[in-house]
Amino acid sequence: MKSESITIKDIANILGLSYSTVARSIKDSYQISEETKEIVRKCAKEHNYRPNLMAQTLKGKKSRCIGLLLSQIPNNFFAEVTGGIESVAFSKDNMVIIAQNYESYKTEKRNLENLIARSIDGLLISLSSETEDLSHFQKLINVGFPVVFFDRVPESIKAHKVIADNFLGSYEATLHLIKKGYKKIAHITSAPNLSITKERLEGYLKAITDSGIPLNRKFIKYCMHGGFIYEEIEKAIKELFSLNNPPDALLAASDRLTIGSFKLINKLRIPIPDQLGLIGFSNFSSPELFHPPLTTVRQDAFEMGKVATELLFQLIESKKPIVDFQTKKIATELCIRNSC
Amino acid sequence: MKSESITIKDIANILGLSYSTVARSIKDSYQISEETKEIVRKCAKEHNYRPNLMAQTLKGKKSRCIGLLLSQIPNNFFAEVTGGIESVAFSKDNMVIIAQNYESYKTEKRNLENLIARSIDGLLISLSSETEDLSHFQKLINVGFPVVFFDRVPESIKAHKVIADNFLGSYEATLHLIKKGYKKIAHITSAPNLSITKERLEGYLKAITDSGIPLNRKFIKYCMHGGFIYEEIEKAIKELFSLNNPPDALLAASDRLTIGSFKLINKLRIPIPDQLGLIGFSNFSSPELFHPPLTTVRQDAFEMGKVATELLFQLIESKKPIVDFQTKKIATELCIRNSC
DNA sequence: TTGAAAGCGGTACCAG
DNA sequence: CTGGTACCGCTTTCAA
Numbered sequence: 001m002k003s004e005s006i007t008i009k010d011i012a013n014i015l016g017l018s019y020s021t022v023a024r025s026i027k028d029s030y031q032i033s034e035e036t037k038e039i040v041r042k043c044a045k046e047h048n049y050r051p052n053l054m055a056q057t058l059k060g061k062k063s064r065c066i067g068l069l070l071s072q073i074p075n076n077f078f079a080e081v082t083g084g085i086e087s088v089a090f091s092k093d094n095m096v097i098i099a100q101n102y103e104s105y106k107t108e109k110r111n112l113e114n115l116i117a118r119s120i121d122g123l124l125i126s127l128s129s130e131t132e133d134l135s136h137f138q139k140l141i142n143v144g145f146p147v148v149f150f151d152r153v154p155e156s157i158k159a160h161k162v163i164a165d166n167f168l169g170s171y172e173a174t175l176h177l178i179k180k181g182y183k184k185i186a187h188i189t190s191a192p193n194l195s196i197t198k199e200r201l202e203g204y205l206k207a208i209t210d211s212g213i214p215l216n217r218k219f220i221k222y223c224m225h226g227g228f229i230y231e232e233i234e235k236a237i238k239e240l241f242s243l244n245n246p247p248d249a250l251l252a253a254s255d256r257l258t259i260g261s262f263k264l265i266n267k268l269r270i271p272i273p274d275q276l277g278l279i280g281f282s283n284f285s286s287p288e289l290f291h292p293p294l295t296t297v298r299q300d301a302f303e304m305g306k307v308a309t310e311l312l313f314q315l316i317e318s319k320k321p322i323v324d325f326q327t328k329k330i331a332t333e334l335c336i337r338n339s340c
Numbered sequence: 341m342k343s344e345s346i347t348i349k350d351i352a353n354i355l356g357l358s359y360s361t362v363a364r365s366i367k368d369s370y371q372i373s374e375e376t377k378e379i380v381r382k383c384a385k386e387h388n389y390r391p392n393l394m395a396q397t398l399k400g401k402k403s404r405c406i407g408l409l410l411s412q413i414p415n416n417f418f419a420e421v422t423g424g425i426e427s428v429a430f431s432k433d434n435m436v437i438i439a440q441n442y443e444s445y446k447t448e449k450r451n452l453e454n455l456i457a458r459s460i461d462g463l464l465i466s467l468s469s470e471t472e473d474l475s476h477f478q479k480l481i482n483v484g485f486p487v488v489f490f491d492r493v494p495e496s497i498k499a500h501k502v503i504a505d506n507f508l509g510s511y512e513a514t515l516h517l518i519k520k521g522y523k524k525i526a527h528i529t530s531a532p533n534l535s536i537t538k539e540r541l542e543g544y545l546k547a548i549t550d551s552g553i554p555l556n557r558k559f560i561k562y563c564m565h566g567g568f569i570y571e572e573i574e575k576a577i578k579e580l581f582s583l584n585n586p587p588d589a590l591l592a593a594s595d596r597l598t599i600g601s602f603k604l605i606n607k608l609r610i611p612i613p614d615q616l617g618l619i620g621f622s623n624f625s626s627p628e629l630f631h632p633p634l635t636t637v638r639q640d641a642f643e644m645g646k647v648a649t650e651l652l653f654q655l656i657e658s659k660k661p662i663v664d665f666q667t668k669k670i671a672t673e674l675c676i677r678n679s680c
Numbered sequence: 681t682t683g684a685a686a687g688c689g690g691t692a693c694c695a696g
Numbered sequence: 697c698t699g700g701t702a703c704c705g706c707t708t709t710c711a712a
Contacts, residue, residue, distance in 0.1 A: 007688090007689055007690085008689070008690065009689075009690095017698085017699090018698065018699045018700070019689095019690085019699085019700085019701095020691085020692085020698070020699060020700075020701090021697085021698055021699070023689095023690065023691070023692090024691095024692095024697095024698085027691090031697060031698080032697065032698080033697060033698090036697080036698085050453075050456075050457050051457075051689080051690075052398070052459070052688085052689050052690070053457055053458055053459065054394045054395075054397045054398045054403070054459055054688090054689080054690095055394075055398055055688075055689035055690045055691090055704085056689080056690060056691080057394045057704090058392070058394045058395055058398055058688090058689085058690080058703095058704045058705065058706090059689085059690055059691050059692090059703080059704050060691085060704065061690085061691080063394070065437075065458070072423075073413055073419045073422050073423070074416060074419035074420050074422075074423060074625075075419075076414060079413045079414035079415075079419050080414050082413050082414075082438075083412075083413070083414060083440075086440065093454075095437055095439065095454055095455075095458060096437070096438065097405075097435055097436070097437050097438075098422075098436065098437075098438050099435065100423075100426065113390075114433075114435055115435075116390075117390050117391075117393055118393055118405070118435060119392070119393065119394050259625065259626050259629070262626075262629055263626065263628070263629065266629070285414075285599065286599050286602075286603065288603070289599070289602055289603065289606070289630045289631065290629045290630060290631065291629065291630065291631030291632075292631075347704095347705055347706085348705070348706065349705075349706095357682080357683090358682065358683045358684075359683085359684085359685095359705095359706085360682075360683060360684075360685090360707085360708080361681085361682055361683070363705095363706065363707070363708090364682090364707095364708095367707090371681065371682085372681070372682080373681060373682090376681080376682085391705085391706075392704090392705050392706070394704090394705080394706095395688090395704075395705035395706045395707090396705080396706060396707080397688090398687095398688050398689065398690095398704090398705080398706080399687085399688050399705085399706055399707050399708090400688065400707080401706085401707080681712105682711100682712085683710105683711080683712075684709105684710085684711080684712095685708100685709090685710090685711100686707100686708090686709085686710100687706105687707090687708095688705105688706090688707090689704105690703100690704090691702100691703090691704090692701100692702095692703095693700105693701090693702085694699105694700085694701085694702105695698100695699080695700080695701105696697105696698085696699080696700100
């Protein structure tokens with residue numbers, strides 16, 4: 001069972017014209033008389049003709065389809081990113097095939113291959129937290145395949161990248177905690193190999209150094225799966241607050257980490273913001289409804305998706321290979337509420 | 341610039357075999373000797389051969405790609421649904437093309453056409469709140485195209501459908517409010533033409549009738565865009581609480597409506613649960629962090645996606661046209677917290 | 681057991 | 697301005 005669709009040949013037969021005439025009419029070629037074109041167009045409309053994308057793609061045309069490989073959609077940040085991506089993809093009459101890596105290197109690699117096998121014209125990627133080996137991505141880029149990394153980007157690969165201003169976001173957040181009088185600031189973050197982890201850590205460290213506050217390495221906790229596994233957050237938080245000299249503030253580096261930490265701190269009955277100041281990187285839709293309303297570092301996910309996709313189409317539409325790659329930074333926003 | 345990939349012909353040339361022999365070897369045809377197949381397989385692996393899906397599809401094969409048309413991803417319910425869908429799609433080596441309708445009939449129709457033009461094998465649909473005219477969907481079904489509706493399903497179309505047990509979910513929630521002593525229960529819901537709206541309204545009404553509580557029609561508020569437009573929630577809530585005899589409880593029929601109402605009630609400084617009991621249909625990830633922790637009707641979105649996709653593949657893989665359509669119900673869960 | 685060739689729906693080049 | 701045709705990569709029927 002398939003929806004029978006009309007082809008160029010059908011129209012040619014109906015009208016008693018040659019295939020090429022019909023094809024050219026439909027493409028509105030200048031070499032066809034207006035009358036003929038009119039007749040063909042009318043017939044095409046009537047029979048609801050739609051060009052077969054598979055055939056076009058096979059013939060070397062673009063598939064007008066881009067791939068999106070990210071960690072997972074049930075995460076407000078990524079959900080919002082897709083909006084920005086689609087807004088520009090659709091304006092160019094492209095569709096988006098989304099694949100998720102669920103923070104697994106294996107799944108990421110497998111879905112990358114699936115995506116490529118679909119003749120997509122380009123690919124937007126945010127790395128899984130497990131990914132260390134980048135060779136499959138490097139190969140793609142080596143053959144000139146259009147790729148743009150966003151959010152979690154690889155250091156060692158030369159390509160277009162779009163990231164949040166993680167350093168500044170983290171720096172400002174930490175500084176804000178310090179201004180509020182907190183002095184023992186912990187940082188719970190994702191896998192240390194991720195770009196976002198490094199940048200956010202640096203901002204945190206810089207703020208502490210700049211303020212002349214003593215740095216306690218025990219206050220830095222890594223969650224290898226970015227909090228995808230709840231137990232790793234639990235372990236980190238427990239360790240943090242079992243310390244002889246526990247922290248009086250916490251900067252959480254991601255959505256999942258923020259929510260997870262928040263829950264656990266509530267469970268431990270540590271009052272926020274009195275005994276603990278909390279700031280989290282989060283694109284949660286309504287942090288003001290939390291108790292207390294949560295101070296967050298917000299990323300403009302939509303904008304990030306938009307910018308990344310614009311860069312991607314630049315690559316896709318470029319005639320000559322691009323060698324001058326750029327990294328764009330999207331500003332973050334510190335949304336001050338009552339959790340610190 | 342495209343990643344040059346090896347074809348069957350290339351392999352045939354390398355090995356000095358005919359195209360068909362190579363093609364058959366790769367498909368592990370019984371008519372080819374084991375030795376030949378072994379040689380071909382080895383060569384294919386070495387050169388990292390991947391069949392061209394476009395060519396296969398053009399030749400009448402399945403595209404191994406299904407479409408998903410829903411209202412919008414930045415909504416925890418739909419984000420979770422995609423997980424269930426992918427879990428079964430991927431197990432069948434299919435990919436998912438996601439398109440959003442953003443609660444607009446026009447966008448829905450346009451994206452439907454885009455999707456169909458991509459030779460997808462089947463389609464999962466959750467209707468936009470604006471959609472009244474279903475003829476484009478009906479046409480698809482008439483030609484035997486595999487379609488499964490989920491969540492927001494059309495009444496008038498005969499097709500497989502998967503829905504939450506909206507009636508029961510709503511009934512139980514309302515009953516719970518009544519048990520807690522609330523007597524003037526309002527209901528804020530989506531567009532009246534949506535299946536979920538009707539079913540949830542019925543559950544609400546039944547609970548009120550069953551309990552012998554007077555029904556006040558003024559307590560029922562429709563938001564035509566399901567709260568996609570914040571102002572419509574604002575208007576509804578304001579009207580509700582400007583009533584001479586305002587409600588003492590509220591049942592919100594969707595994620596967006598729940599959050600929006602919650603915010604507005606906070607703004608109006610109406611204490612929950614003392615002056616107002618609140619329950620919302622919501623798949624929000626952490627309603628326990630709200631103030632107060634929110635009592636919700638939760639839907640098993642993952643399961644819904646899974647079941648819908650299983651039905652879809654039944655259609656896709658079926659040899660003969662299916663006429664016996666079924667509607668599956670997924671149980672909802674009342675998660676009692678402190679907002680009522 | 682293997683090979684040759686037609687054709688899926690379009691595109692584009694070459695003639696006329 | 698219009699028609700004929702080779703070809704994109706793969707599947708499949710018919711021959712050998």
